[in-house]
Amino acid sequence: MQPIRTALCSFGMSGKIFHAPFIHRNPHYQLCAVWERSKKIAADLYPGIISYDNYEAILADPDIDLVVVNTPNITHFDYTKRALLAGKHVVVEKPFTVTVAEAIELEELAVKQDRILSVYQNRRFDSDIRTVRRVIEEGSLGQIVEAEIHYDRYNLVLSPKPHKEIAVQGTGVLYDLGPHVIDQALVLFGMPDALFADITHQRPGSQVDDYFEIIFFYPQLRVRLKSGYVVMEPVPAYAIHGTSGSFLKPRADPQEIKLNAGLLPEDDTWGVEDPASAGLLHTNIDGQPKKLMIRSEAGNYGAFYEGLYDAIQNNIFEDKFVPASAGTNVIRIIEAAYKSRDEKRIIAL
Known part of the structure; x- marks a missing residue:
């Protein structure tokens, strides 16, 4: 079967690090084109x-079947709409759009055009969340009854990219890191009944939000999502508490570090964490409290494109x-x- 011929809308960090390696190494795809506005480095x-x-x-x-819209947030709606109207399948970087109305319009257009539209939520395939999900499902x-998910950084320096630091719709940490933790919470627990949010900025001179805390309300569960740029010593990225125990897990997926170092997903060691980053499970076994270090699942961003291939070629x-x-649900939350x-x-939601 002919590979899915794919074009990237940019070759910055997103295109070079998160998309191109996995498209190129998947035999079901052909990375055939890129939009390069100035520097011509993809070749x-x-x-x-x-x-x-x-x-x-x-x-x-x-000859292009699939377009990857990995451009500034405010352009996602326009570029995706134009690609769908041109008869292309589309992958959109997170956040899907900047408004719910835009997201719904794109969903409806994809159905009308009979094209596959997907949002690149690669953090679903981090080792961390895959491990948390396994522990929860094992019971x-x-x-x-309570969960907390963090995505924290320590960086007081404002980004040199103007589109990231101007206070317009679609900028700030809630649109940047927020889609990762929001999507993970929705994968684990579904849409909440209601939410409360605190959103502000903390870095000196910042015009955009760089801190948020959101509380999701469910009938018997509370979920807290937090992110900030002024966190030098991070707490566990995942803290899950239940009636039979707790699970704490640091953020330790190695894929982004390896990709930034120029390494490619070539063998079974890809996405495997350092054993020192294992999560701590504190539970009861045979009526006795036990603390166990839990082996992490391997991360695999390539799984995103495997799932996309099944959708495009096999309608699976x-x-x-x-x-x-x-992606629309994430924007509803934002x-x-x-x-x-x-x-x-x-x-109320």
Whole structure:
């Protein structure tokens, strides 16, 4: 079967690090084109790739089946809509869009065009969340009553990229790191009944939000999501508490570090954590409290493109496929969080 011929909309960190290696190494895909506005560097790594000067040329190329929209947040809606109208399948980087109305319009357009539309939630395939999910599903924690997910950094320096530091819709940590932890919480626990949010900025001179805390309300469960750029000593990224025990897990997936170092997913060691980063399970075994270090699952960002292939070629939509509706739900949460911040109240969903 002919591979899915794929084009990237940029070759910055997102294209070079998170997309190109996994597309290139998957035999079901052909990385055939990229939109490079100034620097022409993609061909150094992928000889034979076509470098286009503008987006219109990509959309007009009949040989391109799939477009990866990995451009600034505010452009996601326009570029995705144009690609769908051109008859392309589309992968959109997170956040899917900046408003729910835009997200719904794109979902409906994809159905009308009979094209596959997916959101690149690669952190579903981190070693950390895969391990947390396994521990919960195995039942050793009992009924989950409280969970906390962090994505913290320590960086007081403002980004040199203007689109990241200007206070306009679609910028700030809630649109940047927020989609990762929100999506993970929705994967683990589903949509909450209501939420409350605190969103602000803490870095000197920052114009955009760089801190948030969101509380999800479920009938018998509370989930806290937190992210900040002024956290020098991080707490466990995942703290899951149930009627039978607790599980604490640091953020330790090695894939981004390896990709930044120029390493590629070539063998079974890919995505395997340092054993020192194992999670701590404190539970009851035969009526006695026990503390156990839990082996982590291997991370695999390549699984995203495996799920996408099954959706495009085989009309199979299994766990590895990330539908557009998942991206829409994340934006529903973000919009509700800002409303909660502005109105200083719990928002029903």
